[in-house]
Amino acid sequence: MMMPLTLTLLTAAVPAAKRGMAYGIWGAVNGLAVASGPLVGGTLTEHISWQWIFWLNVPLGLVLLPLARLRLAESHGTGAPLDIPGTLLASGGLFGIVYGLVRGPVDGWTGSLVLTGLFAGSALLAGFVLYSARAANPMLPMRLFRSRAFSGINAASLLMFLGMFGSIFLLSQYMQGVLGYSPTEAGLRMLPWTGMPMLVAPIAGILADRVGGRPVVAAGLFLQALGLAYMSVVATADASYAAQLPALIVSGIGMALFFAPASHLVMSSVRPQEQGIASGANNALREVGGALGIAVMASIFAAQGGYETGQTFVDGMRPALVTGAAVVAAAGVAALLIPTRRRVERQAAPAEPAPVLETASH
Template identity: 65%
Template structure:
């Protein structure tokens, strides 16, 4: 390869890192950016509590249930092409949300954002993996992981700041110029690629989407509707029937959306189970802790976000370093330690939190959680991609992201249920009474994830070598 070709390839890789990281940032950001704007939205558009809840869950539900289908679309019609279409849908839906005259229109626009994000998110990893040489993927995934991690954690801060100083519509308008810039850059600077399958797995898509929708809907709505209400029981029943049916169908399908052979790899199975548990603890805890700083601490949405910066800013520093470290020693040890840090950090929160505790007493927990989150995001993404064949990276990425989103929904619903059972919003003391056991549950979930991660093969895999990782039996996973 000539010097000119090497320079061109390096430049292409750099642009791929920038484009996919920014796209991953904005789609991850919209998970939580709306939470601190809800009071202003209700004051402006009206509606009841259920409407506000759907403003959040319409995005999460659509995002979670269509992620694997988005990856399949990329494999079938071209990953760059579908990436552009997904960006177009997300950008248009963001503008529609900002212009929404009522709650119904806003909820529909949020679902449209979720559809666009479900197409974009899994393709960010496959496009990045195709553009970056294997020996540099750890660092590239480190940057991508840091961007996505910061987006999840800073959503309330950015949403609160924009709402407080501009208007709630600004939380959606901010996506529009980003999309307008990314679309032509992606068309010019990213290479096209396809997956191995020429046909879409429509039956598998219907079964997986229906089953995930039932479970996530029931978990999101359980506290509001009652866990024994007909709609919630129907959601769980749909998941209990459709998800096993999906597995059975995929075992026999000629062109499965999610080949069950992927789970023969011990590393693939464990990293996905650990990711689900990690998001249970992390998402549920962020949801409650951001409210604690405002409800008990008395801070405004923006002030609360600023005080969470020791947590939220840490992945920007730790993520790239963790990616480089994973290239040297393998991703499994880094992910395991990162999860352990998160479990310890949440435990420190549970021990330190009091109605009148000082902010400085909470700083150690913030910092430890930030370090752990930074050590998790990048190496875990690299581990997922390294356990499958290159042509299966799209479906593996979609499956992992769907599992993470479902974990987030489980975390918010479960920790909120514990909080409601033990405490409430009546006073600072009641809030802390509910928060402490919820944090211990979140810490326990992440600790279990760290224990699972110990059993991953601790070796350098495809992220460094470019070949499929070996399963515990020594055969290609």
């Protein structure tokens, strides 16, 4: 609930001409969280216990609640009533699919609960699409997907998170289980990747203001794909950190170039009153992409390798990373299909008398 609305509140608070820079700062703050997460989590896991990664959020939430109440300006949507049938269909469908994807590598893809989750979730999501196409006030209007910008950036986000999350899932185990680093040491060595958004995201936001988000997002995705492909080549059972470092840096720059402009593209592809809906849909697709990525990469890993020795782990990880690189490259192609900035803004602007998104595909 929180992540989509941070973008909505930020968009409402910042003039249109400065939103790229604002999204860049937002991306840098997210980058700080991503970079510090493995370090803090690794330290807690190594020196206290892994359960403390959950307890840590309690004091943070208690401190931030009054600050949010006092300092955040209010923002409102369309005022439409809550779409209860749509909410139940979407929530149930996503739960079933994510459950099936997460449990598939563990319980087997033919397990009864896994198949039930996947089929029931797919059926509920299909029902959600059919219902939303006809409902008077759907929580996610299907007409938004007539916009090439909205469809393109959401497809790119889904594929990006699929390739990236699945790869990070295996690489974090590779550094600890194969190369012998402690959780804290592994977190430190991942910093060139996870910490790069702190440095590059503000620059990416400024570039998006000047040249548009499409080329910046596409460049970031292709760099991310290049970094994953390079890592699949240099990863061995005894690879030095120096050999891995270029892949981590390139992947980090690519990830940083993606986040801020992608958020800008999502928010600029719809009308202002629909930005909360657009941000929520994009975040949901990212989460599904991450779960799907872990499931797909784990399945490829299990089919080609295993945990028996360092070499068998590398044998399974390499084809998984190649798959991740190919998926992220496909995300780059999807980004290139997004219309130019001027056309996106023209499509998202209010029209008279009908909403312009009804004819966005033209």
